[in-house]
Amino acid sequence: MTSDVTLSCSCGALSAKLLNVRPQHGFHASCDCDDCHATNNHHGVHDPKDTAIDLYQTSPSNLKILSGGENLSVLRLHKSGGLLRWYAKCCDTPMYNTMASPKLPVVGVVASNVDNPEALGPVRAQGFVKKDGKTTHKNMVGMLSRMIGRMARERISGRWRDTPFFDASTMEPVVTPYTLTADERTAAYQPR
Ligand SMILES: [Zn+2]
Numbered sequence: 001m002t003s004d005v006t007l008s009c010s011c012g013a014l015s016a017k018l019l020n021v022r023p024q025h026g027f028h029a030s031c032d033c034d035d036c037h038a039t040n041n042h043h044g045v046h047d048p049k050d051t052a053i054d055l056y057q058t059s060p061s062n063l064k065i066l067s068g069g070e071n072l073s074v075l076r077l078h079k080s081g082g083l084l085r086w087y088a089k090c091c092d093t094p095m096y097n098t099m100a101s102p103k104l105p106v107v108g109v110v111a112s113n114v115d116n117p118e119a120l121g122p123v124r125a126q127g128f129v130k131k132d133g134k135t136t137h138k139n140m141v142g143m144l145s146r147m148i149g150r151m152a153r154e155r156i157s158g159r160w161r162d163t164p165f166f167d168a169s170t171m172e173p174v175v176t177p178y179t180l181t182a183d184e185r186t187a188a189y190q191p192r
Pocket residue numbers: 009010011012013014071088089090091092093
């Protein structure tokens with residue numbers, strides 16, 4: 001069984017196709033970490049605190065931009081680095097998370113942008129679950145082992161070079177990342 005799914009930003013200008021949506025190629029998980037919520041806050045996305053952000057993790061070579069690629073933009077929450085958080089600048093929609101190097105080929109696709117999220121299957125892992133004042137994880141080991149296996153196969157096959165996020169010859173992101181200012185960071189992490 002395999003299926004391709006389409007996704008787009010909220011205004012529809014930036015659209016993409018996800019190939020090979022099946023358990024061997026991707027992992028549906030949710031994340032409740034402060035960084036994911038801060039990203040939503042920064043973009044002014046409705047983000048209930050008790051609702052984790054659904055992500056579909058796959059290889060960047062499975063993601064093909066269909067339209068509006070000129071709207072693809074990227075930010076960093078912290079000066080020190082961290083994930084690249086890609087968004088659609090046409091309508092300020094968070095879209096993807098990647099590592100800072102194409103040699104770590106993994107992308108987290110924000111599942112709420114997918115046209116038919118049921119195609120992603122059930123959520124199989126949860127990160128940063130807050131319960132009774134503690135933070136726990138569910139099946140993170142399963143998620144990480146799948147992620148490492150996928151990244152290794154991408155590296156060995158050379159498919160890691162096939163990515164919409166980086167120029168594989170220079171290793172640089174296709175758009176220069178914007179780092180939040182201290183004020184923007186304070187606003188983004190403000191408890192609600
Ligand atoms: Zn848009």
